[in-house]
Amino acid sequence: MKISKHQLGIVFFILIGVVPFFGALLYAVLYSFGIVGILNEGFTFLFWKSVFHSGDFVKSLGYSMSIALVSVILSVGGALWLAINFTRNFQSRFFSFIIYLPLAIPGIVTAFFTFQLLSKGGLFSRIFHRLGWIESASGFPDLVNDTYAIGIVLAFITLVLPFFLLLFLSVYKNENIEQLSSLAKSLGANSTQVIRRIIVPILLKKTWIVIVLYFIFLLGSYEVPLILGQEHPQMLSVLIIREIKQYDLTKISEGYAIAVMYTIMVSLAALILFLPKKKISHET
Amino acid sequence: MDKSLNTLKYTYLLIFFAGFIIAGSSCSNESPDIQNQLLGKDWEYIAEESEGTTVNFMMWQGSPVINNYINNYLIPEVRKRFNIDLRISGGQGAEIVQLVMGEKQAGISNGEIDMVWINGETFFQLRKIKGLWGPFVDKLPNAQYIDFEDQYINTDFQQPVNYMECPWSIGQFAMVYDTSKIVSPPSNLRELASYVRKYPGTFTISNDFTGMTLLKSFLAELGGGTNSLNGPFNAEKYNDLSSQLWHYINSNKQYFWKKGTTFPKEQSKVSQLFANGELYIDYGFGEGGIEEKVKSGLYPKSTRVYPWDNGTIKNTNYLGILSNSPNKAGAMQVINFMISPEAQFEKSHADGMDANPVIDINRLPVEWQDSFNSASGRKYGPALRDLENYAFPEPAPEYMIRLYDDFRKKVIEN
Structure with a gap:
């Protein structure tokens, strides 16, 4: 039997991507039902019941979704605004360096940076204090580990906005938006109409899948909310790790139950996102 | 095409089980x-x-x-x-x-x-x-x-x-304060309640081992004496004392750091907050653990350790x-x-x-x-030995497990 290069690729993909994923999922499912785990005593619904009963998952899901949604909307909005208004400027070397730079910085560094700048004992607080705008450290507004997750959202924007900006700039170029705009103008459209009817719809239509993927990515991010979040509610990954690593060893399975629910949810979202596209590509 | 797909399927299955067998075979290594x-x-x-x-x-x-x-x-x-x-x-x-x-x-x-x-x-x-x-x-x-x-x-x-x-x-757990900021630090729960009203935002409890150890001191005080938690775990005693404790914390937490809406994840955070002057009171193991922090310049030289009246854990x-x-x-x-x-x-x-x-x-x-x-x-x-008269041993581990759980449920999530 001959194996083609294509098939070999699939084998490697399955070996590296699919097997570990399903292996881990299977393990988590077994753990959540008490089938594996050295302190578990066999099959039980107990852990799932207690997860649903406590409401932690729903709360954390709602919290994570709000943060991810707000961050994505602000990043996309900001990137659109910059891309449309400063298209020319970003062709200069200096500006493109400025937007590429944040892409090279890992999330954990951004999180620490945000903390150092925005905490009550941070750089801004010290500057404000020196300038006499606040009397003591506690007079500085609550921007990290805060109730409204301002710190997390700011860190996410720092991480994600430059990426969207680059994406929009390249779509702008590739889709000949410049020419389309001048065509529309010559047909009598004013610049607001051009932006609302041509530029924004094209940019969003070409990139919406990436936007949704980034939403999912932010939904599951760990280190930023770990450093900048508060103790309750927590974002999903932080909650899951906390449950899995908790002091009461008999409750570890609850963490796995949450992890399973989250995985199923994200997998479904990914399926919905990619399935219809496949059909369209078959038709064409 | 179908045939090759089928063989592929079997290949995956084989690889899948091979993985399990390899994982399983490491069980039987040398005799212990x-x-x-x-x-x-x-x-x-x-x-x-x-x-x-x-x-x-x-x-x-x-x-x-x-x-x-x-x-x-x-x-x-x-x-x-x-x-x-x-x-x-x-x-x-x-x-x-x-x-x-x-x-x-x-x-x-x-x-x-x-x-x-x-x-x-x-x-x-x-x-x-x-x-x-x-x-x-x-x-x-x-x-x-x-x-x-x-x-x-x-x-x-x-x-x-x-x-x-x-x-x-x-070592012993001990309380820490900055003498340049407060003159007489609180050394029992009653004093702590009036302290946080006088200096709001300068005290907090870390949601970790160290913070729970502080809570054990509070619990022992509510129990009426240094050794009130000694002996095997007593659920009735715990329920009684802990409900008093949560009531105490919840009715005072609006004067805690960040108005008690959140608590630091760990002790190192408390140390940072003490170092940059947000908190006036700190605590820690190793008789407060300030020696190195003061010498390295993290804590001000005016930092001192003091005992809690009803004792702390040794x-x-x-x-x-x-x-x-x-x-x-x-x-x-x-x-x-x-x-x-x-x-x-x-x-x-x-x-x-x-x-x-x-x-x-x-x-x-x-x-x-x-x-x-x-x-x-x-x-x-x-x-x-300076703190000898203010020491009591660790209570049964169940107290810790329950405190962790309840501090989250009854204070943080409240």
């Missing part, structure tokens, strides 16, 4: 019997076995002075004396327990780690999953210097130690050997050296690791007694 027979051997045999081996030590690496002691004293010494290659990996509490649970789950009889640095909560968890090997401590020659009659040494979180873990250092931390350790003899040799007079003396230097010796000075040869007695003490922190 030889290792377990060690308990019947004499020290000479153990010492000979340990010569030239590698010992993997998992410990908390969060303190520069402790790391310095380990890297620049312990590792070179055990290499010089016993030709043992001591390797450190970072991890504490839950990480150790998770590692052992994972290895047990996979049936690995030759684990990655030989010895661990633990305290009572981890001891309790490791005993629960049968992760510790022993009893080995009575085999160690230097154990003669340890006073096993001392209740703070022979009992860990109300559990008899029974030579399953070897004491390494002893406890010992220990060294254990894991049940699936591949080199138990080596671990015993290293642990024996770690409780030797020279290693304990080195560890006690106030401008070094600054950890109280766990060995009883009176049992040592005279020249070592002299060295210990003439050593210069701490400049900022108190000596362990």
